[in-house]
Amino acid sequence: MKHLRGTVDLYAMIALLALGIIGSLYAFWGASPETAVWIVNKTGYYFAVIITLLFGYSVLRIVRFEIPKGPHLIYLSGGVLLAVYVVFLHGELGPKIAMDDYTLSSTAKSLSMEREVEVLTQGRNFNEYFIRVDSHVDKRPWLYPFAVSVVHDLTGYRLINGFLVNAGFAIILLALTALFGYRVGGLPVGILGPFLWASLPLLSQNATGGGLDMLNLLMLFVVILCGIYYIEKPERGRLNMLVLGMVLLSYTRYESVLFWLPVLIVVAIGWLREKQVILSYGFSAAPALLFGLAALLNHNYNNPRFWELPNAELSRFSSEYLIPNLYGAFYFFLNPGDELANSFLLGLAGIPFLVLFILRSVDKIKKHQSDRFQATALLIFGIGIVGHFIFIMAFYHGQLDNRITSRFSLPLYLLFVVSIVVVLAKRPPWRPTWWVVSIIVIVSMLGFTLPNKAKGIYSKSNFVVRETEWLMKHADRLFKPKSLVVDTNAIIWTLYEWHSINPSEAVSNRGRLSRERARRKLPEIYWIERSRAVFDEDKKVTFKPNYHAEGFEKILIAEKSFSPLRITRIYRVGTIEGELSEAKVPFGNDTKGQDGEQSYQKVTEGLGTIE
Numbered sequence: 001m002k003h004l005r006g007t008v009d010l011y012a013m014i015a016l017l018a019l020g021i022i023g024s025l026y027a028f029w030g031a032s033p034e035t036a037v038w039i040v041n042k043t044g045y046y047f048a049v050i051i052t053l054l055f056g057y058s059v060l061r062i063v064r065f066e067i068p069k070g071p072h073l074i075y076l077s078g079g080v081l082l083a084v085y086v087v088f089l090h091g092e093l094g095p096k097i098a099m100d101d102y103t104l105s106s107t108a109k110s111l112s113m114e115r116e117v118e119v120l121t122q123g124r125n126f127n128e129y130f131i132r133v134d135s136h137v138d139k140r141p142w143l144y145p146f147a148v149s150v151v152h153d154l155t156g157y158r159l160i161n162g163f164l165v166n167a168g169f170a171i172i173l174l175a176l177t178a179l180f181g182y183r184v185g186g187l188p189v190g191i192l193g194p195f196l197w198a199s200l201p202l203l204s205q206n207a208t209g210g211g212l213d214m215l216n217l218l219m220l221f222v223v224i225l226c227g228i229y230y231i232e233k234p235e236r237g238r239l240n241m242l243v244l245g246m247v248l249l250s251y252t253r254y255e256s257v258l259f260w261l262p263v264l265i266v267v268a269i270g271w272l273r274e275k276q277v278i279l280s281y282g283f284s285a286a287p288a289l290l291f292g293l294a295a296l297l298n299h300n301y302n303n304p305r306f307w308e309l310p311n312a313e314l315s316r317f318s319s320e321y322l323i324p325n326l327y328g329a330f331y332f333f334l335n336p337g338d339e340l341a342n343s344f345l346l347g348l349a350g351i352p353f354l355v356l357f358i359l360r361s362v363d364k365i366k367k368h369q370s371d372r373f374q375a376t377a378l379l380i381f382g383i384g385i386v387g388h389f390i391f392i393m394a395f396y397h398g399q400l401d402n403r404i405t406s407r408f409s410l411p412l413y414l415l416f417v418v419s420i421v422v423v424l425a426k427r428p429p430w431r432p433t434w435w436v437v438s439i440i441v442i443v444s445m446l447g448f449t450l451p452n453k454a455k456g457i458y459s460k461s462n463f464v465v466r467e468t469e470w471l472m473k474h475a476d477r478l479f480k481p482k483s484l485v486v487d488t489n490a491i492i493w494t495l496y497e498w499h500s501i502n503p504s505e506a507v508s509n510r511g512r513l514s515r516e517r518a519r520r521k522l523p524e525i526y527w528i529e530r531s532r533a534v535f536d537e538d539k540k541v542t543f544k545p546n547y548h549a550e551g552f553e554k555i556l557i558a559e560k561s562f563s564p565l566r567i568t569r570i571y572r573v574g575t576i577e578g579e580l581s582e583a584k585v586p587f588g589n590d591t592k593g594q595d596g597e598q599s600y601q602k603v604t605e606g607l608g609t610i611e
Contacts, residue, residue, distance in 0.1 A: 013284035020287030027294035033302040037296035044117035047292040048146040048251065053243040054289075057280060062237045063229070068182055068190075073489065076190050080178045083194035084171055087204050088447065090453040094165035096209030097404060098464035102492050103138055104145050105162050107209055109495070111149035111158060117142045120494045122501060131495040137299060137305040141218075144212035148270065151403035151562035159495065162210040162380065170215045171205030173197065176221060177417065184374070185425025188434045192424065195441050196417045199449050205459055206407060213407045216252040220411055222383075223249050224418075227266045227377040233379050234270030240282030242267070247289045254297060258391060262384030266377055273373075309396060317394045326391040328401035332409065342405060342457040343413070345444035350416035357382065357419035378418065385415045403458050463562035470494055473530065474558055474570055480523040484513070486573075487528035488546060503527075503547035511549045514576040525573035527554055533565035543567055551577040579587040 027039060060595035068076055080092045108121045118135040125131075125176045144165075151161045174194040182190030197203050206214045223245045230238040246263045249256050271277050300306050307316050332340055333347035361379040364372045392398040424437065452458075460466070468489075475485070477499065485493050487502040491498035499522075506513060506527075516522045531543035553574035561567050 008188060008385055010279065013279045016281070017279075017287060019292070020285060020289070024287050024290050024294040027291050028298050033299060036295040036298035036302075040117050040137050040142075040244070040292060040299060042116065044142050044292050044296075045111050047147065047289065048143060050249070051244065051247050051289050052146075054282065054285075055241070055248055058237065058244055065179070067179075067184060067466060068187070071184075072187050075187060076178055076182060079191035080174050080194050081532060082570035083174050083198040086195075086198040087170060087174070087207055088167070089139070089204075090456065091204045091208040093160060093167065093208050094210075094460050095465050095468070096205050096462065097211050097407070098462060098468065099489070099491065100140075101162070101210035101214075101465075102489075102495060104140065104212060104470075105148070105159060105495055106491055107138055107140070107142055108145035108152065108162060109157060111142065111145055112152035117145075120489060122156045122499075123494045123497065124499045125497075125610070135520070137296075139296075139303070140212065140301045141251045141254055141293060141296060143248060144215045147215065163208060166209060166211070166214040166506055167207055169202065169218045173214075173218045173221060176218075176225065177421075179230070180225065180418075181421045181425070184371075184422055188437075189421050189425045192437065193417060193421050196420060197345065197444075199345045199441065199444055200341075200343040201449060201453050201458065202343070202406060202410065202413070204453060205341050206410070206514060209543075211407065212252055214409055216249070216256060217248040217410045217414060219245065219252050219257065220505070223263065224378070224381045226400040227381060228261065228374050229379045231266055231270055231273070231373045234278055235282040236278060239267065239270070239278055239280045243280075243283045244289075245288050247286055250290060250293055254293070255391065257293070258388050259381075259384055262389075264378045265380050266515060269376065269380075284375070306398075312398060314482040316396055317391075318396070319394060321396060322390075322393050323399060325395075325398045325400070328399045329393065329409070330390075331467055332400040332406060335401075335450070338455050339457050339461075340401065340403065341452070342409075343444075344414045344448045345441065346413060346420075350413075351422060353419040353423050353430060354382070354415065356423045360423060378422065382415055382418070385411050395443050403461060406458075463566075464489075467560075467562045467568050470560055470562075470568075471570070472496060475526075478570075483524040483526060483529065484522045485526050486549075488530070489528075503549065506552070507547075507550050510576050517576075525552075525576075526557075527552065527571040527573055529554070529569045529571060531567045531569065549573075553577075 008501070027036065030041065067073065103119050107117060109118050110120060114132070116135075117137060119138045120132055120135050122134040123130050124133050137150050148162045148165050151165055152158070153315045155161065168300075168304075174197055177197060178190045181193035206217075223242070226238070226242040226245045230242045242263060246260060250258060267283075300569035309316065316488040332342050334344070335342050335352065336344050358379065361375040361382075365379070369375075382472070392408045395408075397405050398408060471492075479485075479498075485498050486494060486503055486506040487500055488502060490500040490502055501509075506525075513522065513525060517525060527549055529549070530546045532546075533541050534544045537539055549571075553576070555574050556573035557570040557572055559567055559569040
């Protein structure tokens with residue numbers, strides 16, 4: 001009977017694996033772009049719920065955390081708490097990477113309130129409610145917005161929840177680093193690990209921001225730990241944990257699917273150890289659970305505007321980008337200045353310790369030492385992270401010396417931290433004393449990390465975030481409630497539940513806007529204009545607006561410059577010329593083309609007659 005059950009399980013797992021592969025291939029290659037969008041929009045939330053519950057169950061069922069006891073627990077906990085304090089010192093919770101943070105916040109709000117994966121691009125005040133009018137499916141995977149939506153569900157919607165979630169992820173990362181260090185090298189290494197992270201201003205920036213890179217970093221480390229746990233004792237429960245963790249990692253950033261290669265290599269080594277192919281329902285279900293991600297990749301592939309390239313002739317990936325991006329990476333990692341969020345300590349120590357880490361790992365494997373399986377897993381994932389880094393270097397936007405994209409370096413920083421921890425755990429031949437190591441870390445903190453964090457140039461230089469804060473302060477103080485805001489960054493206004501449309505829509509619908517204002521459906525109309533300096537032949541400066549408000553009288557309310565040669569202005573709209581009998585373009589996202597009619601229907605169905 002037991003043999004029969006095992007045979008049935010085997011065939012069921014093989015069938016599930018085959019169906020999952022076929023389904024995901026269809027979602028990526030076979031499905032139309034419209035179908036792919038529907039899959040992501042309508043099923044994405046439920047994929048995230050199912051995968052998270054399955055992974056959580058597999059962890060609780062298998063893992064028994066090796067928590068230190070007695071004085072060691074006190075010392076290790078104290079070290080983690082002090083490192084956490086340093087990470088959040090001078091760090092202010094708020095958006096850091098615009099427009100990513102705002103877009104992800106909008107997706108989280110949609111997941112919480114609508115259970116749909118979408119970015120709200122337009123809403124409208126109706127009676128006492130702010131109703132949804134138009135939206136689109138974003139290019140980014142949605143595990144982080146899903147995590148934020150769970151907090152919204154439990155505590156109520158607040159914009160700050162996204163930043164608190166990342167703060168929690170950072171604390172978990174430091175705690176896991178301490179436990180990993182304690183496992184491989186005892187108390188000194190356990191305390192050292194979190195402080196290596198604390199020396200990195202980039203971690204602080206992401207721990208207090210609203211981006212998805214903090215969760216991506218945490219899940220990568222979790223998958224590495226699961227890989228170690230599995231390869232030390234290959235069996236079904238541990239295989240479930242490893243594979244389901246990798247599925248979750250795939251839903252954090254789309255390029256993280258590259259880590260499936262080291263995961264599958266680790267799985268195969270486990271099979272070789274046991275001299276049999278080990279299958280589990282988690283392993284067999286993985287392709288089916290990636291169905292939603294495959295649909296998202298289909299959606300991204302069919303939307304070149306998501307690639308954010310200056311012109312269509314350029315490629316997203318090319319070997320031509322490798323050399324300049326590697327030069328930028330070298331400058332980033334070893335930059336002693338304050339304009340970038342790098343760690344000078346990890347930059348200097350990272351490469352030498354990475355080389356030592358590789359050599360020691362190979363030596364342990366050759367000599368069949370007791371921790372050779374741990375060394376095998378770490379070496380495989382280390383090579384995977386290096387491969388991921390090379391992939392990023394071949395990416396058009398892979399410039400690590402750019403403040404916006406420097407966060408792509410976090411996986412390599414993880415490898416640096418792991419390398420230093422593992423090498424120092426076994427005391428290298430030159431036997432450094434721990435007080436020397438401590439002095440080096442403390443001097444690096446005092447001389448580099450803390451001053452750079454206090455200045456925060458790498459975050460404060462993001463003029464979009466500072467501009468948004470300024471706009472919202474003026475809106476709260478000066479704007480009449482339920483008014484319309486005309487702005488190219490409509491997504492931000494919808495987060496704060498302001499009715500907003502793009503300038504092109506406003507110009508095309510100025511007749512409708514005039515009638516709605518006359519009927520007091522719109523108390524006021526405000527126009528946000530961004531202008532850049534243009535020099536004529538006589539070197540006289542004029543400011544050219546990003547969009548001409550044709551037919552609108554603009555009355556200046558406030559203006560401010562947030563970056564050189566650029567001015568942001570807030571206008572109140574006075575008279576509107578050119579009454580139109582019919583609106584040419586609906587109050588939706590004018591970039592969606594044929595979806596415009598559907599957007600118009602959503603407006604009229606939700607608001608009744610708006611003319």
